[in-house]
Amino acid sequence: QQQVKQSPQSLIVQKGGISIINCAYENTAFDYFPWYQQFPGKGPALLIAIRPDVSEKKEGRFTISFNKSAKQFSLHIMDSQPGDSATYFCAATGDSGYSTLTFGKGTMLLVSP
């Protein structure tokens, strides 16, 4: 019930291409869906987040698409750059008082030059 399932585990995209990472959740109480980006040797850092009252959120080249009925959300990286090579984690949390983040297993993205 608390799981967030993330796919793919790894992804190779050519420079300029679109990177797509998908996540699915079970818990309908989840109401906040952030994505974290982690570079090698660093801690994860918040990249972009969405709440279920909107179906899409865009920040620069990064877009979250959210499908509440399917309980799925995805991260799209447009015009992928080698500097985007990192591990990406989706996460979710609920609204019953304070809730901790439930993270997906992560996707290792490599953008080839």
Add this chain to the structure above:
Amino acid sequence: DAGVIQSPRHEVTEMGQEVTLRCKPISGHDYLFWYRQTMMRGLELLIYFNNNVPIDDSGMPEDRFSAKMPNASFSTLKIQPSEPRDSAVYFCASSSQVIAGGSTDTQYFGPGTRLTVL
């Protein structure tokens, strides 16, 4: 702000030894989290504190693991005795009070401590 500070950055120890990891959260943050990251299991929440009080330690794998937060600016995660399967990267993160609506505010992660138990 310097962000979340963790020490040491790397720790190599032998099985059976005590290991202490340290964390200084961002000033003013009242939530502190300890995570463990491995290839197999991803990011696992071990324990979290609110206003220096442990709230949920259900993720602590065994009694060999303990965590303390004696004040708002310092926390430790101790493993005694350590075992090779404890080898992982341990992250500390902090966040400010939950925002209106009850959902988690941004968690700010430290750089992590890479622990190797031989």
